[in-house]
Amino acid sequence: MNTHLTVAFLGLGHMGGPMAANLGRAGYAVLGYDPAIVAQQQATEDGLTVSDSAISAVAKADVVITMLPNGKLVRDTYREVLAVAKPNSLFIDCSTIDVADAREVASMAQSAGHRAIDAPVSGGVAGAAAGTLAFMVGGSEVDFGSAKPLLDVMGRKVVHCGGSGVGQAAKICNNMILGVSMIAISEAFVLGEKLGLTNQALFDVASNASGQCWALTSNCPVPGPVPTTPANNDYQPGFAVALMEKDLTLAANALRDNGVEADLGLRASEIYRRFNTEGGGGLDFSAIVKDIRSRSTEGE
Known part of the structure; x- marks a missing residue:
């Protein structure tokens, strides 16, 4: 060196x-x-x-x-x-x-x-x-x-x-996976809460089953299961919503420019853009769980 x-x-x-x-x-x-x-x-x-x-x-x-x-x-x-x-x-x-x-x-x-x-x-x-x-x-x-x-x-x-440029291509693809994953995990936690499942129980199952992924085990969006995550620190970033929205916009543009049929990637870009626009930009991207929870109805 x-x-x-x-x-x-x-x-x-x-x-x-x-x-x-x-x-x-x-x-x-x-x-x-x-x-x-x-x-x-x-x-x-x-x-x-x-x-x-x-x-x-x-x-x-x-x-x-x-x-x-x-x-x-x-x-x-x-x-x-x-x-x-x-x-x-x-x-x-x-x-x-x-x-x-x-x-x-x-x-x-x-x-x-x-x-x-x-x-x-x-x-x-x-x-x-x-x-x-x-x-x-x-x-x-x-x-x-x-x-x-x-x-x-x-x-x-x-x-x-x-x-040249392929490093950026890898980053865009990786963060599209991350954004989609965090939304899916957050939706699952909110659903689990409504079904009477504790966050810890869902984490214990999913982290040792087919739902396991980095967004769950390293950046868990709810407080408790992983003490070091932003969820345990009022969602201080971490990786801010504004940055995730930026990266997903790059991914969405690339998807459209290259004719890729990618419903989830495009939808994830829309979800994070809305959350950023409505005041979530300075929070960690895992705070999307709060947005999902607040938009969810009480159920029957």
């Missing part, structure tokens, strides 16, 4: 901040940038060097990592910094964006004489802090090999999924 590399880390929010801090603790020189004062202060407390602009951070770096909210911001950032980056710099975008956007920014970087991969993550804020994220990587084998030592510091599982 070449910890002599200097890393510019652009985007020091709830995910990017802990990821950058883990790189710093591993011995990399990290130049962080984020326009938010709170993020800058936390990065300084974590021992990182905070730059006054994205340009000043990138100009001194060998590797540029971005963790930004959307594709437009990634595109705008690349346009801003590509010209000042050292020749043959490695650009790693960990944001969750559209596949087309991922391919566009990779092409922009390559045209400017650099290397680029897309490496979106799964694992939420807890995984970012613990360094246990899963990375889904799109790009060449050579560029993947160059990036892997850094990704190994920030994550526990690093998978090369294919060429």
Whole structure:
């Protein structure tokens, strides 16, 4: 692991901040940038060097990592910094964006004489802090090999999924599974409550039977059965509803663009969009159980 590399880390929010801090603790020189004062202060407390602009951070770096909210911001950032980056710099975008956007920014970087991969993550804020994220990587084998030592510091599982943009494709598909699963689990808990079944009893059965899945056993949407879940902390995220809605929108767009018949994926996107619009955006995505419960009738 070449910890002599200097890393510019652009985007020091709830995910990017802990990821950058883990790189710093591993011995990399990290130049962080984020326009938010709170993020800058936390990065300084974590021992990182905070730059006054994205340009000043990138100009001194060998590797540029971005963790930004959307594709437009990634595109705008690349346009801003590509010209000042050292020749043959490695650009790693960990944001969750559209596949087309991922391919566009990779092409922009390559045209400017650099290397680029897309490496979106799964694992939420807890995984970012613990360094246990899963990375889904799109790009060449050579560029993947160059990036892997850094990704190994920030994550526990690093998978090369294919060429440019395919990492984003894997992220979109994975989170569609997650969103649909959480809705199904939440509906089952609400039904169980109405049928006189305790949440603990349903969890004990489903977690050891064919209903078992990550959304149940690691992010159980009701308090009690799994003490470490957001449900036991007033649904503080975790992985926020607003982010799930964003990812499911990307999935829904991809489903339509590619002619995939996917009733559940499209419906999950609608359900989380409604919950986000009606005020649930800052809660953990498992709080969808509250929305389902509140919309359910008393029954006969």
